Amino acid sequence: MHTKTIVELGAGLRAGEFTSVELTRHFLDRIDRHNSELNAFVTVTPETALQEAEAADRLLQSDQAGPLTGIPIAQKDIFCTQGVKTSCGSRMLDNFISPYDASVVERLKQAGIVSLGKANMDEFAMGSSNETSFYGAVRNPWDTQRVPGGSSGGSAAAVAARLAVAATGTDTGGSIRQPAALCGLTGLKPTYGRVSRFGMIAFASSLDQAGPMTQSAQDAALVLQAIAGFDPRDSTCANEPVPGYTLTLEDSLEGLRIGLPEEYFGEGLDSAIAASIEAAIEVYKGLGAEVVEISLPNTALAVPTYYVVAPAECSSNLSRFDGVRFGYRCEAPKDLEDLYKRSRGEGFGSEVKRRIMIGTYALSAGYYDAYYLKAQQTRHLISDDFSKAFEKVDVIMGPTSPATAFGLGEKTDDPVTMYLNDIYTIAANLAGLPAMSLPVEPVNGLPVGLQIIGNYFAEGKLLNVAHRYQRETQWHRQMPEEFVL
């Protein structure tokens, strides 16, 4: 059962071949057997999962079921879930039982999905390896001595090892796409504002987006359909109509113009990965697409711009964690300032502290123009690069990550080296564009991701382009041998 996609399992459920309770028990059993090795889940909720499965089975019998009804998934632990611990990978929220549901959680519940539990993640989504989690590193199912990527590393490992059929993730600078690439999944970061951020614990509010991490583009279309759309509770949520994402999956790619940015194939890219990407481009040419060489000349500014904008926004967002209303509080504070300082000093891990300090510095008196204002201007330059490119092409393709999954502990000593993992993913967040990663030919047994960036609100086009590749190839159906049984 666990080697099947949402589409296949949904058909089985609706045909009465098995029940959601049976399916849910099967995945709970797999979590029991494999989670201690992977550390993909930080909280498993078997009781509520089985209640949701029973409710789904009633819907299935009454013919009111939708495509997600009864499908067991993992929720990234950044989404507030009523009555369930929502830790965001941090000691700060280790005691936080959310009093409400995030919009994403609410909509998936309405769609009849079953939540198996909460997936591990880098602390407050700050990291590219899932090693900054308070609950320890997640291991990559393809090689358990390697990282799964981050920050949605638990979501990625859970789906790659088929401990869940699909998962939710969030992406501020690559946190859906990079772990999807490193774990062999299909991951989609929608256009900024496409999915409500209500109840999604904020890291950098002008960059954060939620999206699906699945086994196929078809599955991603189904999950996106359920979570996309206007929500008055998120003032930055886009009030744009949501198209039917499954309706355009099969569209022909004849005449599709694919832009290949020279900056994404230069120095720093592993040559074996470049070869995998080029092989995938050949598949697209076979489907009638044409390739256009393009340039995104301000690409080198993306990482430095991000490391002003994201920390500045995080230092502001994380000021709410003060030890007063919820979350961690230090023992025996001697006065209010001591309460703030020690609660935050003891509650946050070192990567979160670094980013809060960089942001605090960049926003402090006398430095604002040199850092934050300058970064907002370079952000505009990066965004303009894409606007110009999309006058000539329909989608942009390149690698998701410059290398395959690296070893646990390999990059933890040097924050800047870790930051450079996101060199190809960050620009889409700065520009607010939708982007996805899908698995192409592996290198030395490790997954490789092809990144596809689209124009604003072109999620349907991205899913179509990804699905047509997945009709021609089987890379997305591969799974790590150790977890087949």
Place this chain on the structure above:
Amino acid sequence: MSLERSDVEKIAHLARMALDESQIDTYASELSNILALVEQLEQADTSGIEPMSHPLHMAQRLRNDEVTEADRREANQAIAPQVENGLYLVPKVIE
């Protein structure tokens, strides 16, 4: 920009975040490296470029000034570290 120990102490104070004494030198060197990365921005010519504050260049939506939230005081205070009579407790501020 290379940060000294005293700079890190000042920033940590602004962020109301206690740091382990033994970690301050490490933070000074790590933060200096991150700032060195960020300072690549100085080379970019941004004269006349509008700062971009919203990815879709949208204006902030306004809503009517009406109460839309239900009173959830009990649920919200159930997760607080210390409350009494519906109030959040902190150490004494005024002697």
